[in-house]
Structures are given as structure tokens and as C-alpha cells.
Amino acid sequence: MRQLVIVGASLAGLRAAQAARTGGFDGDLVVVGEEVHRPYTRPPLSKELLAGEHEAERVVLPSDTFDAQWRLGVPAARLDRARRRVVLADGDELPYDRLILATGSRARRWPGPGGELEGVHVLRSLDDAIALRAALERRPRVAVVGAGFIGCEVAQTARKQGLDVTLIDIAPTPMLPLGPQLGEWCAALHSDHGVDLRLGTGVAALHGTGQVEAVELTDGTHVPADVVLVGMGALPNTEWLAGSGLQVTPGLQCDATLTAIGDPDILGAGDIVSWPHPLAGGDAIRIEHWTVAAEQGQHAGRNVLLPAQERKPYDQPPYFWSDQYDTKIQALGLPGRAERLELLEETEDGSRFVYGGERDGRLVGVIAINAARRLGSYRMALADPPDFADLRARLAADEKALGAPVRTV
8 A cells, every 4th residue: 555545634534644654654645624724622612712711722633743745625525436536626636545534524504594694603613613702702692502512511611601591402301312310410400500491392493683683492482692502413524425336324334343335445434434333232323522533543544554354343432521510421332322221329429420321231331420430440341241230249349439329210
């Protein structure tokens, strides 16, 4: 292999490039990115950078420690597998021997009436965060549509600045994938900090004359708002692969080694990848979180140097976290696939606790609240998931456990 092209210049693409160079690749390396920025870390966008505690320079990741040609600000437009070329939007063509696809995802925008109004924002990129921060500096009334990770983090950042915040979601609780128990706990957390929760109701329209002024809910009420943050999830950036022959529904379909189905010279990494995971019983999953993007980038960068039959599977339990107020929420594995959640351990004052997710009698994921030090033991357990009876016995004998649950759930 003499020519390696990586399409995607965010975290997964950066880690793939670094891993390929560290692994001994000394050929031509080209990294293509749609944004004009060098790679940067995204978690601070909804917290420290949005709050004005960090400037843009603080989130930039080191990317000049290895030899590569960076093609930034010009997205890939088409993949010609027959000619082994990546065609860019400006017409340039990049030949490749092997290819890593890491084009990430983009924020869903409000598709209904009012989406074009000034003051309606999404938060995915550095430019998005800078624009939203400037809007918050004008001390607006803030409505957040969508109570997932991004929505909840933006709500807490705005509340910590003393702004009036309304958090809206059609689901009965915030962060519903974590289950009803954690969702109710999260609702109380935001309510205690002064967020106006409007749950179990959707958004009918955004209203205003040029500038957004109100959010109309499906229950008929109106929420005054000068800024609306739409946090309705993300879509994988795979449209440019149409006609390539790759399987791209809903993301880039890969095998366990992150090799694209049907083409051993193409690998994927990050938000766009759909791959089979043992915790999902071999079903394909797609994860949009920072740690998974970093790990998959490194894994793809190593595997791309190997013949297809020698590549190793990526089977790490997914990890993600969210900082909300003074609380750290962490999840490991696939708790969203659990048939039920059980409170496994808890401090006497209830400020730190761990839930375990059970499916078919076995542990498939955990959710920890202010209990980061407990995740190591669960990571080891998820490598060979125990049944719940065995897990409870282990916890009873674990001197480092937080303690037996003190509440009834």
C-alpha cells in the first residue's frame, strides 16, 4: 500500500491517521475534511466553550506531529470504487490503495414551520458553538427542543449563566434511552436547577417575524423564546457514497473488524459506522460518542495496514458520558438495549449509584452517577458478561462497592 486516503478530519479520522503512521505506514497519507478547521474535541462545545470558559484554540487537537496532506474545507462528493478514486467537491480526484471513511454525522435541523428563523440553532460543529455562544451572550430566553445528551447539556450551561430555559421533549422524561428511573432522576436534577420542563409534548411550529419569538407545542401552549436550540439527534454523513455500491443504510455497514461489507480495501470509523457487537448479540449498532470515535479511528488505522483475514474485531464496550451541573453521568456497554434496569449499588446518601442493564439474564450495560471509580470493574465484567445472580454475588463480596441499594426501585 502506497496511498492511504482518510475521508473525515474529525476525531476518528485524526486517530486513524496517527495509528497508521505509528503502525509503520510510510506512504502518501491524505486526510480530507469538510470543515476548514483542524481536528478539535467536541465535548466542550456544549459546556466550557459555550459558557465562555474555553476559547476555540483550547479545543484544537494536535495534528501536526505526523506527515500528512490535509485537504480541509473541501468535502468529498463521490466515491468511484471502480477507478479507486475519491472525487472532491472542487473536482479534484484522490487515488487510493486503501481508504478509511470517517465522515461523521450532522445535526438534525427543525424540519417544520419556522426552521429558517434567526435564533434557531443546532450544535454539532465548532462554528455552531461559537454562533450559539454569541446568541447566549445577549441574555435571551432559551428553548431547547430535545432532551437528549446535547439538549440537557446546553440547558444546564444556559441555566448556569442565569438564563431562563425551557426544555421540551415528546418523551416522558429527559434522556429516555437511559431508562425511566434515570430519566425521572434527570428530570428532577434539571427542575431543581430551575429549568422549565415541558415533557410528553412535541413541537408544532416555531413562530416569529424574521427572528424566532415563540415555540408552539402540540398541546396548544406557546413558549416564549429568543433562542431555540434544536437537539433532535444526528444523521450519518453517507449521502456522498450513493452509487458507490457500499451498503449505507442506516450507516456504513461494516463487519466486526470495521471493514466495509463488500470491499476489503475500505474501512470505517466513528459516527457513520454500523457494525456487529457481541453485547448486541451480533446485531449491528451505530454509536455517536466521542470515545467510540477515538477508539474506532485507532482500530481502523491499525487494521488498514493488515490483510483482511488478519484484522482484529473491534469489540470494546461503548462508553459515553455527560456532565450536567455538578453531576457526572457515565454509561458503559449498551444499557439502552436492556430489558430492565436494576439498582446495583448506592451510597447511603443516594448521591452516587450504579444501575445495571439486564437482557436475557445477563449484564449488557451499566449507568453510573458520580461513580467513575466503579466503572473499571464493570468494564472487565462486560468482557464476559455475567448473569445477574453471579453479578450480585460479586458485588456483595466487593469491598470497593458503594454499598447495597438504600432505595426501593
